[in-house]
Amino acid sequence: MSNTAERGWAGTTKAERQSARQARIRAAGYELITVGGTSAVTVRSVCRQAGLTDRYFYESFESRDALLAAMFLESADAVHHALTEVIEQHHGDPVRLVEALQGVFEEHILDDPAKGRLLLLDSLTEPALAGVSLAAVPAFTRLVQTQLPTDAPRAQRAMTAVGLMGALAALLSSWFAGTLRVSREELVQHCTKLLLGAPVRPM
Incomplete structure (x- = not known):
């Protein structure tokens, strides 16, 4: 037809x-x-x-839970794609990379409270998101790890990447929950500096 x-x-x-x-x-x-x-x-x-x-x-x-899982994955994929794109475009230029990362944080998380809350706050307490949110973490951790010096041991880089992801998630979720009382500008600047300012040196 x-x-x-x-x-x-x-x-x-x-x-x-x-x-x-x-x-x-x-x-x-x-x-x-x-x-x-x-x-x-x-x-x-x-x-x-x-x-x-x-x-x-x-x-x-199929259900309300299936809708929430689909929305979470849609939001996480959008953030991951945006981060990947700016890292590829500005790799080797820390100043431009910081500016671009700030733009990603603002556009995909802070300017979109529903997606920010879904990814960083409700994903911690919503049973429907337990599996999908846990499964999404490794992709972001690998993305962070690509920005760490390659002359350090692999295990050290992996642990640093996991630590950075945990710190970023804690900062952003606390801000969305209202327990971290800092300005939006202070939050974005701290997150981007944290992501870019953690070199790993060979032991």
């Missing part, structure tokens, strides 16, 4: 309509998280926010 023949209501295919509904469901989930965290996300609340029935929810997601 041709693509033209497949098109029905409003000149769109069934797959296009389903994709559009899925995007509305994800957008509704992010809106709810911005206001009340992942605890505000239920099948009913998402459908109400998206203006859809639960029938359309279940055509894309």
Whole structure:
């Protein structure tokens, strides 16, 4: 069947309509998280926010937990892609790299409170995210490790990368939780300096 023949209501295919509904469901989930965290996300609340029935929810997601996991992975992939891109573009230029990393932190985490909270705060307490958040850590740890001197022992670089990831996660999650009372600018500057200022020297 041709693509033209497949098109029905409003000149769109069934797959296009389903994709559009899925995007509305994800957008509704992010809106709810911005206001009340992942605890505000239920099948009913998402459908109400998206203006859809639960029938359309279940055509894309098996459950509320599946939606949260998909949103987490989408957010984590966006941050990882942005970090990878700026590191490749500005490798060997610490000043430009710091500026670019600050931009990533601001655009993908601080300027997007739903995704920031999903990645750094609710992922610590939401059972639906326990597995996916743990599985996402190694990719970010390897990314940090690529910026460490290669003349140090591999084990030392690995431990430093894990330590840096833990420190960054603790700083950002504390800031989102409101327990770390520093300005946004102070937070971003400290995180980028922490990431770039931890050389590993051979033992």
